[in-house]
Amino acid sequence: MPLRATDPKAIAGDGVPCASLDELVSGASAYVQTVIREDLVRLIPSARLQDILDYHSSVQQAADTARRAGVQALMLTHMVPSPAPRSEDEWRALASAFGGIVVMGNDMISLDLDTMQVTP
Secondary structure, three states, X not given: OOEOOOOXXXXXXXXXXXXXXXXXHOOOOEEEEEEEOHHHHOOOOOHHHHHHHHOOEEHHHHHHHHHHHOOOEEEEEEEEOXXXXXXXXXXXXXXXXXXXXXXXXXXXXXXXXXXXXXXX
């Protein structure tokens, strides 16, 4: 997913909220985070999949981090499980505590950090 590098941004991978992450994201215009739907992962009877709950941010946790940091946009990436067709509004609703732009980071999407416009 291309990001224009004319503004500060923060990209986080596998991880959960912590003071270091808050510090990293603070002052960025956009925050890109891999996320899980904890509610759905808990329904899958696989110990291997349950393990990711310990080291991945949920959508709600990513939204809280974005809110604390004061970013303009939150991009959800590497979403687990993959969103079902037409379920993007459910994912965005889970990030409602953020209050800013929530972008579903699907393949080949881009976010212009100057205008906050999304291009599929």
